[in-house]
Amino acid sequence: MRLTRETQYLKEVHLKREQITSYDQFPLNLPVIRHFNKIKLHPNVTYIIGENGMGKSTLLEGIALLLGFNPEGGTLNFNFSSYDSHSNLDQYLRISKGVQRAKDNFFFRAETFYNVATNIEKMDSEPGLGGKIIDSFGGTSLHEQSHGESFFAAFTERFQGNGLYILDEPEAALSPLRQLSMLARINELVNQGSQFIISTHSPIIMAYPHATIIQLTEEGLTEVRLEDTTHYSLMKQFFENKDRLLHHLFEG
Numbered sequence: 001m002r003l004t005r006e007t008q009y010l011k012e013v014h015l016k017r018e019q020i021t022s023y024d025q026f027p028l029n030l031p032v033i034r035h036f037n038k039i040k041l042h043p044n045v046t047y048i049i050g051e052n053g054m055g056k057s058t059l060l061e062g063i064a065l066l067l068g069f070n071p072e073g074g075t076l077n078f079n080f081s082s083y084d085s086h087s088n089l090d091q092y093l094r095i096s097k098g099v100q101r102a103k104d105n106f107f108f109r110a111e112t113f114y115n116v117a118t119n120i121e122k123m124d125s126e127p128g129l130g131g132k133i134i135d136s137f138g139g140t141s142l143h144e145q146s147h148g149e150s151f152f153a154a155f156t157e158r159f160q161g162n163g164l165y166i167l168d169e170p171e172a173a174l175s176p177l178r179q180l181s182m183l184a185r186i187n188e189l190v191n192q193g194s195q196f197i198i199s200t201h202s203p204i205i206m207a208y209p210h211a212t213i214i215q216l217t218e219e220g221l222t223e224v225r226l227e228d229t230t231h232y233s234l235m236k237q238f239f240e241n242k243d244r245l246l247h248h249l250f251e252g
Contacts, residue, residue, distance in 0.1 A: 001193045008043035009164045009195050012096040013063060019092055027062075027087040030055035035220030042212035045186065045196045049206060049229060050216030056199040059216075060168050061109075062089030063197065069107035069166070074116045076105050102195070104163030108154060110172035117142035117150060147173035155185050161192030171202040179204040203232045 003009070015036045023029055032055030039046075048056050065071060070078040071086035109116075121141065124132045134141060138157040142150040151173050159165060171179050179202055186196060186208055200206055206213055207226055215224045226232050237245055 002190055003043040003193055003195055005043055006098075007100050007193075008041070008098045009100060009102045010041050010095055010197070011098055012041060013039045014094040014096070016092050016094055027055065027058045027089045028092070030058060031218050032056070032059055032216050032221065033089075033092075039214060039221065040212070041195075041197065042210075043195060044190045045198065045208045045211035047206045047208075047211055047213045048197065048199045048216065049201070049213060049231065051230075054216040054218075056216060057109075057168050058087055058089055060166055060197065060199050061086055062093050063095065064107040064166050065090035066093050066095055067105075067164075067166075069105070072112040072115050073107045073109040073168075074119070075107075078116065078119065102162060102164035104160045104165075104194075106154070106159060106163065106165050108151075108165065108167045108170055110151070110169045113142075113151065113154070148175065148178055152178060152182070155182055159185075159189055159194070161189055161194055163189065163194045165189070165194060165196050167196065167198045167200075169199055169201065171200055171205050176204060183208060201231060203229070203235050206231070 005011075015033065015038070020028060023033065027033065031053075032050075048059060050056055061071060064073075065086065068076050072078075120133045120137070121143065124134055132139075136158050138153045140153070142153065145153065151170065155170070170182065174182060182205065190196070190208075198205065203226065206229070213224050213226060213229065215222050215229060
């Protein structure tokens with residue numbers, strides 16, 4: 001059961017410009033904010049892409065915080081802080097929600113997933129009446145797996161379907177083969193009524209059919225096809241004429 005425009009969980013993200021008095025300080029000085037009016041989200045998969053420094057992760061973080069997620073990631077029930085470094089962008093965002101509510105929710109941040117794994121072990125070590133949290137991740141300590149294996153355990157074991165999943169650079173520890181496997185997993189979850197918002201640099205990850213790809217540049221936010229992204233064109237040049245590209249790169 002794929003979500004449609006009528007049934008999707010999140011529909012649009014708006015910037016509350018009327019509450020902004022200055023664009024001089026972070027995060028309001030980011031390129032994404034200068035040209036931001038609203039983002040229309042796809043019912044199934046929306047990608048936020050762009051070069052480093054454009055504000056992709058900050059935007060995803062703002063959306064996640066506004067929805068009630070912990071800044072470092074996890075489910076809506078996670079409440080911990082290893083280092084308080086998140087921005088206040090969520091105060092300037094407004095989200096248009098659909099009628100339906102997701103039954104499962106997860107905010108995945110590649111750079112802080114280690115902290116999520118540590119927090120899971122801490123909570124599981126405390127006496128309680130419920131089951132172990134790690135059981136929902138496959139039962140094996142995330143610290144006893146490779147970085148890529150622990151990432152994939154979240155995608156394959158913890159994500160249950162009928163969910164809202166916000167993923168910030170999930171490809172960070174995944175091999176190309178694992179990235180293809182992740183695409184297959186995304187498709188499974190989409191067919192189970194899930195919606196994704198994903199920030200990524202990987203042309204493989206952003207290849208999900210019929211998804212919305214929003215590219216952030218200094219000039220603004222533009223909806224693009226995969227083939228028109230800088231990520232795709234650069235990799236295409238590399239594989240079609242690697243020697244020529246490396247020659248110009250090294251000579252330059």
